[in-house]
Amino acid sequence: MYVRTTIALMFVFGCIFSASAQDNRQLKAGAVAANITPPLGSSIIGGFRPIPATHVHDDLFARCIVLDDGSTRIAIVVADILGIPREIADLAKEQISKHTEIPPSHVLISATHTHSAATPRGPQAVFWPDKVSEYGRFLAQRISDGVRRALNQLEPAKIGWGVAEEPNEVFNRRWHAGDAGILANPFGGVDRVRMNPPRNHSSLDAPAGPTDPEICFLSIQATNGRPIALLANYSLHYVGGVNTGDISADYFGYFSQYLKQKIEAAEVEPEFIGILSNGTSGDINNINFQPKPGGKRYGRYEKMQEVALNVATKVHQAYADVKYEDWVQLGALQKDIELKLRQPSEAMRNHFDQALKLPEGKFLSHPMEKIYASRIAKLKGGPESIKASLQVIRIGDTGISAIPFETFVEIGLHLKAESPFKKSFTIELANGWYGYLPTPEQHRFGGYETWLGTNWVQIDASNRITAELLQMYHALHKNK
Numbered sequence: 001m002y003v004r005t006t007i008a009l010m011f012v013f014g015c016i017f018s019a020s021a022q023d024n025r026q027l028k029a030g031a032v033a034a035n036i037t038p039p040l041g042s043s044i045i046g047g048f049r050p051i052p053a054t055h056v057h058d059d060l061f062a063r064c065i066v067l068d069d070g071s072t073r074i075a076i077v078v079a080d081i082l083g084i085p086r087e088i089a090d091l092a093k094e095q096i097s098k099h100t101e102i103p104p105s106h107v108l109i110s111a112t113h114t115h116s117a118a119t120p121r122g123p124q125a126v127f128w129p130d131k132v133s134e135y136g137r138f139l140a141q142r143i144s145d146g147v148r149r150a151l152n153q154l155e156p157a158k159i160g161w162g163v164a165e166e167p168n169e170v171f172n173r174r175w176h177a178g179d180a181g182i183l184a185n186p187f188g189g190v191d192r193v194r195m196n197p198p199r200n201h202s203s204l205d206a207p208a209g210p211t212d213p214e215i216c217f218l219s220i221q222a223t224n225g226r227p228i229a230l231l232a233n234y235s236l237h238y239v240g241g242v243n244t245g246d247i248s249a250d251y252f253g254y255f256s257q258y259l260k261q262k263i264e265a266a267e268v269e270p271e272f273i274g275i276l277s278n279g280t281s282g283d284i285n286n287i288n289f290q291p292k293p294g295g296k297r298y299g300r301y302e303k304m305q306e307v308a309l310n311v312a313t314k315v316h317q318a319y320a321d322v323k324y325e326d327w328v329q330l331g332a333l334q335k336d337i338e339l340k341l342r343q344p345s346e347a348m349r350n351h352f353d354q355a356l357k358l359p360e361g362k363f364l365s366h367p368m369e370k371i372y373a374s375r376i377a378k379l380k381g382g383p384e385s386i387k388a389s390l391q392v393i394r395i396g397d398t399g400i401s402a403i404p405f406e407t408f409v410e411i412g413l414h415l416k417a418e419s420p421f422k423k424s425f426t427i428e429l430a431n432g433w434y435g436y437l438p439t440p441e442q443h444r445f446g447g448y449e450t451w452l453g454t455n456w457v458q459i460d461a462s463n464r465i466t467a468e469l470l471q472m473y474h475a476l477h478k479n480k
């Protein structure tokens, strides 16, 4: 194995590994965008009921970066899909390791969470290991081809990180409200918090959590300054506002396009790859729930263009200040964590039994009762627990953690605050896809993201995940 042999050699020759040899160390990088657009007719998921794709507004891509520090290689892939089921991420990693010797632990595969993409899930449409669908196999193949293509393009490179802020495009979408009428849940109970409340509702008190305005990014250039790739990270769910039936990469796609224009990389060869990864945005969206009267009305795609332009502009402003290094240490750690699946209570089961007896269109207390009844029914044939993949990556002074959930922003903020690295960020919906990850505190408030059938794993899962990731960060940070 490339990594192991080199580490062994470095150990043996450690004493004669002179300072000048260290100075000559050179980072290498390559990046490509692999087209993953699904065929028309594919099921678009993102809403509660799938709809067939009738048009491609803009193509979907798996954007891939490979970095090589001379002894360790890592690959980061950000794909324009709603989520990446673990079996598809694993299939891609298996293919990558077979052809490139980059071990699965050193490959991060994440989803942007665009809601205008085809489902890569198999026929079960739940998250425990499923038969890989035809589109899922295509996706895995395109991702592994993308990493191999990026590897083919490896060239001497330099890297640096930057930070920008865009506080105006992120809103916590969970609100404390005083009116029980907007707080009902599908289980016959009343929550304390409402997700996506009616705008300017008189009973809205305050958001139930924070936002993270930060846009962290890593910029990678050839040694002569030609841009190769930029990986940014922002904690915003998605924007939306597409035509029904459209395939689109949402604002993530526009970000790539606008950034390329702003840094004047349109003519660059090989193609410059600008990437926006999703941070921790489980409870964050782009909707101002208390807008001032007379605000702008947006046409299709207008809002996502505006958001992408604002985010790309902020990154571009910080881009000039990036300090580059010709070599940084790379590293990665991966670990599975076993999490118990929640089970419905007796009261919940009785409620659903009653609800299912009602005719179409009728409900006991909430219009989504039947949808949740059928989701929860799937737990019956499922396992008692899942093994979720946790991963941390080191790129010099920067730490990246990967979580396979739609992760609440508090979790990302906590990891940023406690990380031993100079700069850290989290990429959510990476290496798997298991629904929402609220904190135990947010579970107590209730609300959509905490509902069984939207969230599936034990209530304290986020505490266990955070503790594990911080340990992994420290282990990676110590490892020189």
Ligand SMILES: [Zn+2]
Binding pocket: 113, 237, 406
């Ligand atoms: Zn979502």
